[in-house]
Amino acid sequence: MTKLISLSEAIGLHVHDGDTVYAAGFTHLIPFAAGHEIIRQRKLGLVLARATPDLIYDQMVAAGCARKVIFSYMGNPGVGSLRIVRTKIEAGLLDWEEYSHFGMISRLQAGAAGIPFMPMNQTGAPDLEKVNPQIRRVTDPFSGREVIVVPALNPDVAIVHVQRADKNGNAHLWGIVGEQKEVAFAAKRVILTAEEIVDEDVIRSDPNRTIIPGFIVSAVCHVPKAAHPSYAQGYYDRDNDFYLKWDKLSESPEAVKSYLDEWIYGLKDRSEYWLKLGQEVHDRLKVKSRPSAVVDYGDY
Amino acid sequence: METPTCSSAERMIVNSARLLNDGDVVFVGVGQPNLACNLAKRTHAPNLVMIYEAGVIGAEPARLPLSIGDPTLVSGALSVVSMYDIFTNYLQRGNVDVGFLGGAQIDRYGNINATMIGDDYAHPRVRLPGSGGAQEIAAWANRCYIMTPHQKRRFPEKVDFITSAGYLSGSAERTKAGLRGKGPVAVVTDIGILEPDSSGELCLAALHPGKTAEDAINNTGWPLTVTNNLRITEEVTGNELIILREQLDPAGIYLKS
Numbered sequence: 001m002t003k004l005i006s007l008s009e010a011i012g013l014h015v016h017d018g019d020t021v022y023a024a025g026f027t028h029l030i031p032f033a034a035g036h037e038i039i040r041q042r043k044l045g046l047v048l049a050r051a052t053p054d055l056i057y058d059q060m061v062a063a064g065c066a067r068k069v070i071f072s073y074m075g076n077p078g079v080g081s082l083r084i085v086r087t088k089i090e091a092g093l094l095d096w097e098e099y100s101h102f103g104m105i106s107r108l109q110a111g112a113a114g115i116p117f118m119p120m121n122q123t124g125a126p127d128l129e130k131v132n133p134q135i136r137r138v139t140d141p142f143s144g145r146e147v148i149v150v151p152a153l154n155p156d157v158a159i160v161h162v163q164r165a166d167k168n169g170n171a172h173l174w175g176i177v178g179e180q181k182e183v184a185f186a187a188k189r190v191i192l193t194a195e196e197i198v199d200e201d202v203i204r205s206d207p208n209r210t211i212i213p214g215f216i217v218s219a220v221c222h223v224p225k226a227a228h229p230s231y232a233q234g235y236y237d238r239d240n241d242f243y244l245k246w247d248k249l250s251e252s253p254e255a256v257k258s259y260l261d262e263w264i265y266g267l268k269d270r271s272e273y274w275l276k277l278g279q280e281v282h283d284r285l286k287v288k289s290r291p292s293a294v295v296d297y298g299d300y
Numbered sequence: 301m302e303t304p305t306c307s308s309a310e311r312m313i314v315n316s317a318r319l320l321n322d323g324d325v326v327f328v329g330v331g332q333p334n335l336a337c338n339l340a341k342r343t344h345a346p347n348l349v350m351i352y353e354a355g356v357i358g359a360e361p362a363r364l365p366l367s368i369g370d371p372t373l374v375s376g377a378l379s380v381v382s383m384y385d386i387f388t389n390y391l392q393r394g395n396v397d398v399g400f401l402g403g404a405q406i407d408r409y410g411n412i413n414a415t416m417i418g419d420d421y422a423h424p425r426v427r428l429p430g431s432g433g434a435q436e437i438a439a440w441a442n443r444c445y446i447m448t449p450h451q452k453r454r455f456p457e458k459v460d461f462i463t464s465a466g467y468l469s470g471s472a473e474r475t476k477a478g479l480r481g482k483g484p485v486a487v488v489t490d491i492g493i494l495e496p497d498s499s500g501e502l503c504l505a506a507l508h509p510g511k512t513a514e515d516a517i518n519n520t521g522w523p524l525t526v527t528n529n530l531r532i533t534e535e536v537t538g539n540e541l542i543i544l545r546e547q548l549d550p551a552g553i554y555l556k557s
Contacts, residue, residue, distance in 0.1 A: 026369050027354060028354070078331075082429070098430055098431075101353060105383045120392070127463070128463070174380075176371075176374060179384070290375050
């Protein structure tokens with residue numbers, strides 16, 4: 001049965017005010033198009049979880065969608081400070097909950113595996129454990145040593161962008177596969193956006209590359225260029241210039257408001273956004289081909 | 301050969317590169333640590349294996365990566381795994397030789413603060429990005445190197461928040477915590493190199509050519525001990541500078557400071 005619907009329908013159906021949302025992707029395949037659609041639909045009171053909030057959550061926080069962020073590295077990757085989230089935290093205007101990357105990913109792994117918590121070895125660093133009551137210790141019943149535990153994270157909705165999927169939501173992705181699989185299995189609902197919608201035969205030609213099976217997916221949306229200013233390995237490059245530009249722009253609340261008006265509220269969808277970026281940006285982000293060697297599964 | 305002039309950043313990168321051994325598996329950060337690793341790989345350590353917290357193993361970046369998840373790290377890499385795998389199978393299991401760390405504050409015992417400045421976590425005076433992978437790298441890599449400009453505000457007696465464990469209140473406490481890694485074995489600055497003594501206190505072990513112990517003492521927030529056998533680091537070579545400036549970072553993004 002096809003799960004193919006428009007992104008605006010998918011966000012309308014599956015993202016509710018107050019939900020815990022995890023937009024997946026470590027630097028790679030960040031689902032900006034879905035983030036923009038959430039802003040456009042003026043969702044409120046969301047708990048935004050991501051290892052790296054990145055610009056997508058800076059924009060969603062700026063637009064007033066969030067009441068809390070959960071993160072493990074709150075910076076503008078490769079540039080510096082994530083100004084809007086940082087400013088709101090410093091001003092006491094935004095709740096936050098914080099882990100190390102490993103703590104955050106362990107929460108997702110527990111959520112994906114359907115177990116209540118995940119143990120980790122001690123790191124000796126005492127302070128995060130003191131300020132975050134979700135980070136606790138239990139005694140290993142086998143060795144008698146204390147281990148650190150974090151609770152499962154089961155977001156209400158996961159948003160995952162992939163290179164290609166079929167209409168049922170069976171999804172291929174490659175390149176950096178940060179936490180997409182864990183998030184998809186941990187979440188209650190999964191919205192998939194894809195650069196390409198392909199026949200099921202294409203998925204079946206390379207089953208090892210299927211990171212997410214369609215039967216855990218709630219909606220599939222065909223959204224080319226959905227990751228910009230993040231990237232899709234083999235499809236288009238990361239727009240590092242935009243990450244630098246955002247660093248400047250986000251110093252001024254007025255400039256942020258104009259950005260949201262011009263690039264999100266003022267546009268219908270991602271295809272308008274990509275068109276508006278213009279030929280120069282399209283050319284700058286083009287990537288040369290470097291295919292893998294063919295894998296032969298054998299005809300049995 | 302004439303002694304080339306180099307920037308503080310270049311001197312830190314070169315001296316960090318020289319600490320790496322051929323065959324080391326290194327957990328690399330973006331920016332200066334990435335340059336140090338790539339320089340080592342192109343000079344004395346061709347078998348260095350660079351791994352990145354995004355899940356990339358054996359990266360051979362063809363261009364300068366501008367983020368920790370740059371696509372150039374993936375193309376041509378040995379393997380790409382999930383973040384859960386990199387932090388468990390690789391780091392927690394003990395398959396990483398070297399970790400590179402930095403932070404807003406580094407204290408007398410090599411503890412690092414990358415979380416917040418102030419005395420109340422709930423009301424930070426300055427909110428920093430947070431741990432990322434640093435908390436576990438500091439604990440579980442066999443040895444760690446810290447790269448930082450040598451400034452008093454970066455080297456307080458005690459950090460405001462321990463994001464990553466150095467030697468805590470002294471090396472006995474780190475030992476008691478049962479961490480598998482040795483901890484920070486060198487802090488490379490633009491003035492020289494600090495190394496822990498047997499108690500875990502960072503002491504001045506080496507100076508770069510032209511720098512003095514006073515430079516280091518005046519820019520450190522605790523009474524800095526100078527070791528008896530204070531070394532002078534070897535001058536940066538023309539070859540090292542050519543690799544950095546012409547091959548690795550031709551735009552000079554991370555070399556100028």
